[in-house]
Amino acid sequence: MAEGARDSVWVWRGLFVLAVMVMLFLRILPLRAEAGSLPGPDLLMCLCCAWVLRRPDHLPALLIAGVVLVEDMLLMRPPGLWAALMLIGTEFLRSRAAFSRELTLVSEWVMVAVVMLAMLLANRFIIALTMLPQPGLGLTLVQFVFSILAYPVVVGGLRLAFGLRKPATGEVDAKGRPL
Incomplete structure (x- = not known):
């Protein structure tokens, strides 16, 4: 009975x-009030990418877009x-979820890094096109590097905290549908 509830x-x-709520709460806390500090990793981006590659059926596109839109509002972006760029990036990864089952963590890490870089560059390009103020390229690249370095930690955290792993080839759910 408990197995069925957890598989829901x-x-x-x-x-x-x-x-996501815990991450957003910790992100908006005024813990580091000093100017000139380095930006931290985008853990929501790492979480979405890792979760979509492990269990794409758990996260519908509207849920990803909704939580990232809430993050946009809270962080005044x-x-x-x-949200649109995250949706495009995660849907690209979702379409490669079956392919990524056989990938090692390093290969998956490279694939996710390329997708994250494309999302960040597209974001900077669109913001520059609309002439909105944006942080310097150096800060954006530092955040990108920290996000890439945080990705394996997020994957390990998902595995340890939630038991979330990639489905094995031929694995089916409780209703007999392939995962």
Whole structure:
């Protein structure tokens, strides 16, 4: 009975939303008030990419877009821009989820790094095109590097905290559907 409750897609979606809420709460806390500090990794981007590659059926596109839109509003970024880019990036990764089953963590890491870089460069290009103020390229690249370095930690955290792993080839869910 407990196995069936844990296998429910809604439980996984609730865990994702809970993890996002905790990350957003910690991100908006005024813990580092000093100017000139380095930006931290974008853990929400890492979480979305890792979760979509492990269990693409758990995260619908609207859920990803919704939580990133809330993050946009809380962090006072252009509303919807980063949400749209995250949606495009995660849908690209979702379409390669079956291919990534056989990839090692290093190969998956490189694939995710390329997708993250494309999302960050597209974001900078669109913001520059609309002539909005944006942080320097150096800070954006530092955040990108920290995000890439945080990705394996997020993958390990998902494995340890939630037991989230890639499905094995030929694995089926409780209803007999292939994963």
